[in-house]
Amino acid sequence: MKIAPIELTVQRAVKRYGGVVALSNGNLDVRSGEVLALLGANGSGKSTLAKIITGVVAPNEGDLRVDGQAVRFSSPHAARKAGISAVYQELSLVPDLTVAENIWLTHEPLRAGTLDRREMQRRTADLLALFSGAMRDSLSPETSIHTLPPDEKQIVEILKALSFGPRLMILDEATASLDSRQVDRLFNLVGQWKRDGMAIVFVSHRMEEIFRLADKATVLRNGESVGTRAIAETTERELVGLMIEGMHEFERRPPSAALASAPVRLKVEHVTGHGLHEVSLELCDGELLGIGGLQGQGQSELLLALFGALRVSGHVTISGEEARFKHPKDAMQKGVALVPGDRASEGLLMIRSILENLQLPSWREYGVPIRMKKAERDGAQVAEELRMVMASLDAPVNSLSGGNAQKVVLGKWLLRSPHLLLLNDPTKGVDVGAKSEFYELLNQLRDRGTAILFYSSDDDELLGLCDRVLVMHDGAVRAELAGDGLNRTALVAASMGAAG
């Protein structure tokens, strides 16, 4: 199979979301028969750049050229017409349609205007054969998507992108849910496609995969393309260096002396399940333990498991007692609080008042009928402590800025005076000013003896605030960094799964 040649270049692409610049200067260049890896730390803009090529995101500025012709993709559909198809990380499959129906959706084989189901089955079987032996034999073109496990969904997603006969394919974290056998098969296929003349852009978190598959790598840092290297002529060390170059190290406050003698609040042993593998850790009162790593490596799952929202195997001890939470309310009773990452969907009732939101987990403390005066007094006190900027406690939460809304999420748990605070990437989308207030608050809580487990996708926060950082990769703790070992190079290298 010969694929028509393609050459794609992006120059000086800029993408802003409101006031936030996600990509300030994105450049890349890829042509037929080449595998280009895009890499960068969290928030470096690599996903944004990939989305610009696939038409998911329209750039504010910049120059996108296919075969030298300037183009503008208004939708993924438009990009596909130009021969570019993407394997999405957030799956684009329709659960109630079958494997075949999903693969051929919008370009179904037709005969006399009606669906040619036999042809559709045949072509699907041909595509599935590419992965035969690497997944269940019982997976037929007629299987409904909603019955498939994540790895098979991902394979269908890859085959769907392939079914459009692309000249350029973008694999955005396509290996995340595949096992090693499936990854091997995919890499063999990519090798084949490359020889046929396809161009491939490969976005991956895994350094090892990049060195196995890619011909060259473009590195992004802070929304800017900072360099492209031929894989044959570079090293992991050089790429990691490019990713973090010029970023300053933080002055950390010295760990308090009391910490050494503080009692262990949380002990986690061999927690496994929901993508987690044998996670163990210990956290003392008054300690701020960071969890780092690239996004989606099991950090959120770990916090949710500790909060009783996900069932996992292994041992968890809180304050010396075995903790087997079946429901978040069990965890709450034991003085555990979780500040979720997605404020709008998990943390807040957006159209209800600030007071209602603050008191939602605590109404029980105010009796029947509710002692409203006391509830208001307590709410006002927390609001003041958090320096919340608001019209009044009765204003709806959706009238607040992102930073202040996040304070409400935190405030509602502070009202319960937790012993163990789980923070799930709490400063995402929060402005700089609110962030620094937030850090101050974390330090106060720590001084009061609260044990804090803090997942952040912002490396600066981890480096600046934490005494110790666990780096997660593929659901396991890859490295524990503390003292002098806690620096940016080590953090990024461990995040990428690099050897050293």
Place this chain on the structure above:
Amino acid sequence: MTTRTAPSSTRQFGKAFSRYPWLYSLIMLVVLLVINRSLQDNLFELFAVNGNLRVWLPAMLLAAGQTMVVIAGGIDMSVGGILSMCNAILATQIPSDATAERFITVIAISLLAGLAAGALNGFGVTYLRLQPIVTTYATSFIFSGIALQILPEPGGRLPRDVTTFFRNPIGDAVPVPALVIVGILIFWYVLTRTRFRQYLFGSGSKAEAAYATGVPVSRVRFTTYLLSGLFAALAAVALTMGNGTGNPRAGDLMTLPSVVAVVLGGTALSGGRGSVIGSLIGVAILGSISNVLSFAQIDRWVRPLTDALIIVVALAVPGVFALVRRMRR
């Protein structure tokens, strides 16, 4: 077969049920028909079949249109209103001495009125992005209001030839409503063999995924409201030809049963799954329940309660099965 699979017969069975979600409702209908037959000896004779189908036909047309809206992820609470409006148009504009040409023109006008009503719903839901249930509930008052404007009180009389033709089996063998039902089935069969079928189910199952793949989700949803309006107008034609007269409140109590029939037929209210075939069976189930209760000589004032209880039980059965399965796990 690999070693991991369950015994093949149960597996085949489960597969058939997941592929044809209306099989469960078909079983329910057969049971009801058996009960009905034990109470009513002539149930399967031509006269009774003809009568039942004639009574059920308008509800079947409404349910068929409703099904497509629901599969695409919406709901149409205005089908009863559209039916009333078209019923009023037909009854007032077709005098008892109408020519064939006049008759056909007025039918065409009422079908256009149904399409226009559907377009209004579709515009509100897909382009103004209003909630389907609120939009169509609100527009239903427009349509029933228009019905009352056109025909303030029940009245009008269609040409005798029309009603005679519609009420009597062709050649003393084939009921006219049966032909219409076959027509609906052919329509559905053809539709499910086109690309539109994939768009319809895709839009209802996961709109974002379908959109990302290039499915014109808004256009698909708009089309379902158009079709629902058209089917409601066809239901009005069937009702008017059956009754020979008009009633501006004819559709008042027909909207909710159309939704119940859709659900009884195995179509998911959450969208993405279902079939018009199931909805036709659903209407037959509702009709049979009504027959059984009237033949069982249950007092009239108890009927609403018994009707409702049976429907609730019928709707709950799949939920109970699912609950048991979850608890066993």
